[in-house]
Structure formats: C-alpha cells, structure tokens
Amino acid sequence: MAEVIWGLATSHVPSIGAAMDRGKTDDPNWKALFDGYAPARAWLAEHQPDVAIVVYNDHANGIDLDFVPTFGLGTAERYEVADEGFGRRPVPDVIGHPELSLHLVESLIDEEFDLTVFQELAVDHGFTVPLSVWTPDPGDAWPCPVIPLLVNVIQYPQPTAARCYALGQALGRAIRSYPEDITVGVLGTGGMSHQLAGARAGFINPDFDHMWMETIETDPGQLAAMSREELIRKAGSEGIELIMWLVMRGAMDDRVTKVHSDYFVPASNTAAGIALFDNRNGQPA
Amino acid sequence: MAEVIWGLATSHVPSIGAAMDRGKTDDPNWKALFDGYAPARAWLAEHQPDVAIVVYNDHANGIDLDFVPTFGLGTAERYEVADEGFGRRPVPDVIGHPELSLHLVESLIDEEFDLTVFQELAVDHGFTVPLSVWTPDPGDAWPCPVIPLLVNVIQYPQPTAARCYALGQALGRAIRSYPEDITVGVLGTGGMSHQLAGARAGFINPDFDHMWMETIETDPGQLAAMSREELIRKAGSEGIELIMWLVMRGAMDDRVTKVHSDYFVPASNTAAGIALFDNRNGQPA
Amino acid sequence: MTLSSLSAPVRERGTTSMSTESGAGRPDLPGTPIFDGDSSRRGLRMNKLFMSLRDAGNRERFLADEAAYCREFGVSAEQEKAVLDRDWQAMIDLGGSIFYVYKLAMMDGRSMQYLGGVFTGMGEDDFLAAMRAGGRRDG
Amino acid sequence: MTLSSLSAPVRERGTTSMSTESGAGRPDLPGTPIFDGDSSRRGLRMNKLFMSLRDAGNRERFLADEAAYCREFGVSAEQEKAVLDRDWQAMIDLGGSIFYVYKLAMMDGRSMQYLGGVFTGMGEDDFLAAMRAGGRRDG
Numbered sequence: 040m041a042e043v044i045w046g047l048a049t050s051h052v053p054s055i056g057a058a059m060d061r062g063k064t065d066d067p068n069w070k071a072l073f074d075g076y077a078p079a080r081a082w083l084a085e086h087q088p089d090v091a092i093v094v095y096n097d098h099a100n101g102i103d104l105d106f107v108p109t110f111g112l113g114t115a116e117r118y119e120v121a122d123e124g125f126g127r128r129p130v131p132d133v134i135g136h137p138e139l140s141l142h143l144v145e146s147l148i149d150e151e152f153d154l155t156v157f158q159e160l161a162v163d164h165g166f167t168v169p170l171s172v173w174t175p176d177p178g179d180a181w182p183c184p185v186i187p188l189l190v191n192v193i194q195y196p197q198p199t200a201a202r203c204y205a206l207g208q209a210l211g212r213a214i215r216s217y218p219e220d221i222t223v224g225v226l227g228t229g230g231m232s233h234q235l236a237g238a239r240a241g242f243i244n245p246d247f248d249h250m251w252m253e254t255i256e257t258d259p260g261q262l263a264a265m266s267r268e269e270l271i272r273k274a275g276s277e278g279i280e281l282i283m284w285l286v287m288r289g290a291m292d293d294r295v296t297k298v299h300s301d302y303f304v305p306a307s308n309t310a311a312g313i314a315l316f317d318n319r320n321g322q323p324a
Numbered sequence: 325m326a327e328v329i330w331g332l333a334t335s336h337v338p339s340i341g342a343a344m345d346r347g348k349t350d351d352p353n354w355k356a357l358f359d360g361y362a363p364a365r366a367w368l369a370e371h372q373p374d375v376a377i378v379v380y381n382d383h384a385n386g387i388d389l390d391f392v393p394t395f396g397l398g399t400a401e402r403y404e405v406a407d408e409g410f411g412r413r414p415v416p417d418v419i420g421h422p423e424l425s426l427h428l429v430e431s432l433i434d435e436e437f438d439l440t441v442f443q444e445l446a447v448d449h450g451f452t453v454p455l456s457v458w459t460p461d462p463g464d465a466w467p468c469p470v471i472p473l474l475v476n477v478i479q480y481p482q483p484t485a486a487r488c489y490a491l492g493q494a495l496g497r498a499i500r501s502y503p504e505d506i507t508v509g510v511l512g513t514g515g516m517s518h519q520l521a522g523a524r525a526g527f528i529n530p531d532f533d534h535m536w537m538e539t540i541e542t543d544p545g546q547l548a549a550m551s552r553e554e555l556i557r558k559a560g561s562e563g564i565e566l567i568m569w570l571v572m573r574g575a576m577d578d579r580v581t582k583v584h585s586d587y588f589v590p591a592s593n594t595a596a597g598i599a600l601f602d603n604r605n606g607q608p609a
Numbered sequence: 610m611t612l613s614s615l616s617a618p619v620r621e622r623g624t625t626s627m628s629t630e631s632g633a634g635r636p637d638l639p640g641t642p643i644f645d646g647d648s649s650r651r652g653l654r655m656n657k658l659f660m661s662l663r664d665a666g667n668r669e670r671f672l673a674d675e676a677a678y679c680r681e682f683g684v685s686a687e688q689e690k691a692v693l694d695r696d697w698q699a700m701i702d703l704g705g706s707i708f709y710v711y712k713l714a715m716m717d718g719r720s721m722q723y724l725g726g727v728f729t730g731m732g733e734d735d736f737l738a739a740m741r742a743g744g745r746r747d748g
Numbered sequence: 749m750t751l752s753s754l755s756a757p758v759r760e761r762g763t764t765s766m767s768t769e770s771g772a773g774r775p776d777l778p779g780t781p782i783f784d785g786d787s788s789r790r791g792l793r794m795n796k797l798f799m800s801l802r803d804a805g806n807r808e809r810f811l812a813d814e815a816a817y818c819r820e821f822g823v824s825a826e827q828e829k830a831v832l833d834r835d836w837q838a839m840i841d842l843g844g845s846i847f848y849v850y851k852l853a854m855m856d857g858r859s860m861q862y863l864g865g866v867f868t869g870m871g872e873d874d875f876l877a878a879m880r881a882g883g884r885r886d887g
C-alpha cells in the first residue's frame with residue numbers, strides 16, 4: 040500500500056524559477072521569498088518520497104488551445120522540460136513512474152473522473168518551478184520520479200473547486216490502493232491571489248490568501264464550496280489556480296500537521312504562498 | 325428550451341460508408357443492410373432537427389495515442405472530414421454549432437464531467453458513417469449543424485457504461501436548459517458485437533445484440549450496470565463501443581417510442597445494428 | 610491603491626459582452642476579462658500565432674514581416690492591427706489569452722509588469738511600485 | 749463455429765501477461781487482446797508509425813526503406829522485425845492497436861478479413877465464410 044507522506048502547496052510563478060536560474064535569490068527583491076522557503080526545504084530534504092505527483096497547469100507551452108483537457112494525467116517514462124521561448128530552464132528532465140500512473144488512471148476512471156491520458160507531454164514552469172521550490176539544487180536529476188496531473192485553469196469553465204477536491208480525495212484512495220509499499224509526496228501548485236490582465240491587473244488580496252492558507256489545512260471542504268465567480272472575484276482571474284491546492288489537499292488525510300508556511304508579495308505580479316503539510320498520522324512534525 | 329426529438333443508434337463500420345461511396349448498396353452482400361435502413365431514413369427525412377450531436381470514437385485519424393481523452397466535445401464552426409489513408413470520403417465537411425457546444429461544455433463541466441474541449445478536430449468514419457446512415461445523399465451539406473462528442477473506447481480503461489449513461493443524462497439536461505427553442509437529434513454510434521484481433525477475432529453474439537437492442541429501449545439502466553469485462557466478454561473487444569449507445573439513450577426520456585430497428589451480420593467483421601427512437605412524448609411514431 | 614481607474618474608458622467590450630451572451634452563469638466582474646469559450650474561439654488563430662513565437666526561427670520570420678506572418682496564421686484584420694500596433698488591450702479584447710499574448714511581449718522584451726502598466730493605465734513604473742507596496746486592492 | 753482454435757499455441761503473452769501485472773481488475777479473456785495502458789506504452793512509437801501511413805508521402809518513404817523508416821520512428825528491434833515481416837500477431841503482441849496496425853494492412857491492400865484469417869489461424873477464405881455464415885461463437 041502506498042502512502043502520501045506530505046503535501047506541498049506552492050505558487051509556480053515563472054520569475055521564481057528565473058530568480059533561481061540567474062542566481063538572484065539574495066537580491067533584495069527576492070531574499071525574503073527564498074528565506075521563507077528554507078524551513079520547508081530543510082524538512083523536505085529529510086523526507087524524500089519514492090514518487091511525487093505535481094498538480095499543475097500548462098501556460099501555452101505543453102498543450103495548445105486546440106484541445107483543452109479538464110484533467111490530464113501523464114503515464115510517460117520521461118517528460119521533457121519545455122522551451123517557453125528563450126531556452127529551457129537549466130533543470131533536469133522529469134523521470135516519470137508509469138506503473139503508478141497507470142494504476143492511478145484505472146482507479147480514477149473507475150471512480151468516474153474523465154481523465155485525458157498523456158503519453159507525451161512537455162512540462163513548463165507550472166511544473167518545474169514547484170520542483171525547484173522543493174529541491175533548489177537537483178544536480179543531474181530530481182530526487183524521485185514525478186507524475187504530472189494537469190488541470191485546466193486558463194480557459195473558462197474550469198473544473199469547479201468541489202470537483203478538484205473530489206479528484207484529490209479519489210487520488211488519495213487510488214494511491215492507497217497501489218499494491219507496492221511506496222511513499223508519495225503531492226504538490227498542489229499555483230496562486231495565490233493575482234490577476235494579470237484587465238483594469239484590475241495587479242490585484243492582490245492578502246486577507247483572502249491568509250484565510251485560504253489557514254482553511255486549506257483545517258477545513259478544505261469549505262474552500263471547495265466556493266464558486267468560480269467567487270474565486271475570481273476574491274483571488275483575481277488567475278488566482279483561480281488555487282483550485283489545484285484542493286486536489287493536493289484532497290489526497291491527504293482529514294487531519295494533517297502543518298510543517299511550515301509563508302507568504303510573500305510580490306513574486307512578479309503574484310502573491311506567493313507556500314504551505315507544507317505532514318500526512319504521517321501521529322508523527323511529530 | 326431545446327428538445328431532443330429523436331435518438332438514432334447505429335454501427336459505424338467503415339465498409340458501410342465505402343459501400344455507399346462506391347455505389348455497392350445493391351450488391352448481394354450489402355442489399356439487406358441498406359434495405360434495413362430504409363424505414364429509418366424515411367422517418368428521419370420527415371423529422372429534420374435543427375442540430376445533431378454524434379457520440380462516436382476516433383480510430384487513429386483525428387487524434388493520436390499521445391493523448392487520449394475519456395470524453396471530448398467539439399466547439400468548432402467546422403470539422404474537416406479526415407483522410408484515413410486513401411483520400412477522404414466524398415462527403416461534405418461538417419458544420420458545427422459553437423453556441424450549443426459552449427452551452428453544453430459549461431453545463432457538463434458544472435455537472436462534474438471532465439470534458440476535453442476541442443476547437444480543432446478532423447472527424448473519421450466513426451462520425452461520418454452514421455451521418456451517411458441517416459442521410460445517404462447529403463449533396464453539398466449535411467442536413468443541419470452537427471456537434472461531435474468523442475468517447476475513448478479503444479484504450480483500456482474506457483469510461484464505464486454507468487459513466488456513459490450518466491453523461492447522456494447530463495447531456496439531456498444540458499440540451500433542455502439551452503435558452504433557444506431548437507430541436508436536437510442525438511446519434512449513438514458503434515457496435516454491435518465484434519472483435520477484430522486475437523484468436524477470438526470474428527466473434528459475433530446475436531443473443532447479446534438482441535438483448536441489447538431491446539433493453540436499450542426499455543431498461544437502459546440495466547445495461548449501464550455492466551462491467552467492461554462483461555461487455556468485452558459478451559460483445560467482443562470492439563463491441564465495447566456499445567457504451568456510446570448509452571450516452572445517446574441517456575439524453576432521451578425514460579420512455580421512448582421505437583420507430584424502427586434492424587440487425588445485419590456481417591458488415592465487414594461486425595454485427596451491424598440500427599435503432600431509431602422517437603423522443604416526442606405522446607407523439608404517434 | 611484602489612481600482613478607481615475602472616471608471617476610465619477601458620475597452621473590454623469584446624470579452625465582457627461575449628461572456629454574457631450565452632449567460633450561463635459566467636462571471637461578469639468589472640475590470641476582469643474572462644477567457645471563456647467565446648474568447649477562445651475568437652482568439653484561436655491569434656493565440657496559435659503567439660504560441661508559435663516560442664520558436665526562435667518563427668520569431669525571426671515574424672519580425673521579418675509581421676503582417677505576412679499574421680496572414681499565414683489566418684488572424685482577423687482587427688487582430689492583425691492589434692498585433693502590429695502592439696495594442697495589448699485590443700489583443701485581450703479580441704480573444705487573446707494573457708498567457709499567449711505574453712509570448713509576444715516577451716519577444717519584445719516587455720515584462721508582465723509592463724503589461725500591467727498598460728492594462729491599468731498606470732504605466733509600468735507606477736504599476737511596479739504598487740506591486741512592491743503589496744499589490745492593488747478592490748475599491 | 750467454435751473457438752476451438754484457442755487451444756492452439758497462440759502468441760498473446762505480450763498483451764495478456766502485461767495486462768495482469770498491475771492486476772487492477774483488467775479483463776483476462778482467452779483469445780482477446782486488451783489494448784491497455786501497458787500495451788499503449790510499449791506500442792506508442794510503432795502506433796505513431798502506423799498512423800503516419802495515412803499520408804501518401806509517408807507511405808512512399810516507408811516503402812522506399814522500411815527499416816530506415818522504423819528507425820526514424822524509434823520503434824524497438826522486435827517491433828521493426830514484426831513490421832518488416834508483416835507479422836501481424838507480433839505487432840499486436842508488441843503493443844500495436846488493431847486500428848493502427850490496420851493502417852499498414854490497408855497500405856498492403858489487406859482487408860480486416862485477411863487479418864482475421866491470420867489472427868485466428870483460419871486463413872482469409874475460411875474466416876470470410878465464417879463471417880458470412882453469421883460470425884464465430886464462443887465455446
């Protein structure tokens with residue numbers, strides 16, 4: 040039986056990756072952000088899982104608008120890092136875990152989630168920035184195989200928050216029913232509040248973000264009840280990405296232990312949040 | 325409010341289209357099949373809908389195996405007829421109905437169906453043969469705009485029969501909630517029993533097919549309870565396509581009136597079935 | 610920082626009015642373009658053009674003859690004008706997705722803060738200062 | 749018409765044994781290959797090759813040098829041998845989807861009934877006669 044040992048929620052703003060790739064993490068505009076990551080990174084380095092699952096969205100790099108899947112799951116042995124326009128990030132390609140992927144596909148489709156199954160997929164900053172937040176210096180390889188779980192957040196109508204939370208809960212069951220005894224980390228990415236276009240561009244809502252950060256731990260079902268309109272109004276048109284945190288949270292137990300969280304404005308135009316939860320019941324953080 | 329006025333279930337074997345395209349419909353191997361279509365075609369010619377929805381699967385023509393959507397819905401203004409290898413069928417391209425498509429997308433995603441939304445899609449025999457069964461001589465254009473609803477039936481795990489029936493029921497609600505007063509025909513395609521590969525190739529199960537043909541009218545929920553294994557065992561590995569009839573049936577009322585049905589073996593390696601149902605309550609057939 | 614700039618004549622007819630046409634509960638929030646199915650239909654060819662600019666060879670071809678490149682992708686005349694004029698707001702109004710439009714901005718060496726300065730009418734410096742001060746707030 | 753030919757040594761290890769490996773309730777039916785995720789992974793490059801044969805230019809290039817074309821698509825050595833030998837059963841065993849494999853058969857002027865004759869060991873004529881007589885039955 041596989042076990043989810045931790046869940047990591049983190050923004051995936053491209054400039055966070057760029058700051059790391061260009062050695063600017065001590066720059067005054069960035070230092071506080073990366074200092075805020077340090078305790079989570081230290082804990083994660085001590086708690087390496089056998090496989091990780093990254094819940095993310097693509098931003099015009101791996102897929103186009105000719106088809107937009109609501110939920111996609113990768114089953115490949117390898118995922119190339121996308122060139123988003125100016126050379127790919129200097130980070131390793133991603134090694135997948137097809138056996139677990141195929142188990143998840145069967146379980147989730149049996150549970151009536153209508154996945155699109157990807158055998159080829161290039162992953163963009165939405166995927167690699169969270170890996171860098173977790174593992175700043177991967178060397179030649181990321182610490183373990185990683186499986187992409189794509190969510191449509193850029194073309195309305197996105198899946199509802201409730202559907203994302205339900206997907207997470209089914210994902211948790213699917214992981215627990217995997218026959219091998221392996222440990223799994225789940226990353227929910229995107230957010231926090233931000234809006235890129237329109238007269239409301241630059242909108243940030245710290246009150247909402249703090250409420251979200253607290254409630255994702257204690258009462259995720261309450262967040263799952265929010266409508267798209269409410270999310271876009273309160274978190275900005277791109278803040279709706281936060282629904283991907285609910286997939287991560289759904290895969291964990293009802294009670295989790297917060298290891299660390301931090302909040303920083305702005306990473307580019309975005310309120311950057313990080314929250315790390317320990318899912319090993321009764322374990323001290 | 326839009327209304328489903330009829331549902332047509334039909335096999336979509338490529339050789340049925342080829343027989344028509346090559347003027348072989350009076351050939352002794354084919355005549356009985358096409359004679360069996362005649363009453364349905366006559367009724368359909370008198371009952372033209374404003375829009376049709378074709379539930380079908382692709383066969384290595386419009387999409388590849390790099391991504392396999394469980395359910396896909398087209399929102400395009402036009403769908404090109406695919407060249408499957410030896411020139412496209414001599415039939416018109418398909419004009420879509422983006423307004424209804426987008427309404428269906430919103431309704432179905434709100435009802436927690438995780439659609440993949442297609443803005444570009446070439447349609448193959450799985451789509452065009454049913455149009456030809458309905459309208460043998462379209463001239464320059466099919467009788468009305470048509471919307472493709474793709475179902476994965478070729479890569480295991482397919483959606484369950486229950487999920488397909490539930491999708492059909494949600495599709496019916498979505499159609500009925502469309503604000504314009506238009507009429508809709510729904511085509512469920514594929515089947516009936518057949519198997520193309522393996523030592524069991526050529527398998528045909530007329531008992532099962534007759535049961536299916538009867539029960540799809542009277543008690544579709546019973547068919548929706550069948551497992552993939554049962555479907556593949558009883559209908560053959562490609563006979564599982566019959567789950568697409570359940571999407572069509574789900575979109576109709578509980579009580580429908582059968583207009584006509586027919587059964588013919590073999591169309592190529594397949595048991596070909598046709599069943600036409602009137603969904604206008606209380607109307608004489 | 611308030612959104613008083615909302616009262617300025619901001620062009621969002623394209624996106625907003627299309628959004629409400631089918632009216633199936635889509636959000637209609639001031640100053641907040643929703644990239645919905647209608648937008649995506651209108652913008653498909655233009656967004657494909659933007660996505661193609663990830664490739665260096667395509668960027669070169671685009672820069673050599675922008676109008677020809679637009680015609681090759683089959684964008685509308687209005688969209689072509691918006692692209693040639695770098696009218697960022699018009700690109701959004703005409704069905705551009707911000708993530709796609711941003712590919713063109715990147716090629717021009719423009720940042721997301723520059724675009725924020727355009728969309729809000731504040732200009733890049735004020736926009737950046739507002740972000741550094743903790744971001745903008747509603748009303 | 750029975751499936752007594754099932755007792756003959758039919759190669760379906762590839763598909764069947766992989767199917768039961770993860771064991772998540774996948775059907776294991778005699779004589780019935782299931783094109784599942786494992787098959788699709790193994791067959792991906794080969795199936796892409798088959799799909800490419802829809803294009804006349806690709807068919808020409810394939811026929812000019814089949815082995816080179818196989819290498820271009822990165823199929824495995826076993827798959828290349830199956831393709832070159834027109835070993836239809838091996839193609840299925842090695843992850844071919846029947847709908848993709850059929851593209852190669854069509855190019856060769858072979859019908860689905862010809863393939864049925866191969867898969868069953870009956871030969872095309874007997875297979876066709878069995879279909880005309882109403883198809884084959886279990887047991």
Ligand SMILES: [Fe+3]
Nearest residue numbers: 096165229280
């Ligand atoms: Fe994002």
Ligand SMILES: [Fe+3]
Nearest residue numbers: 381450514565
């Ligand atoms: Fe089919």
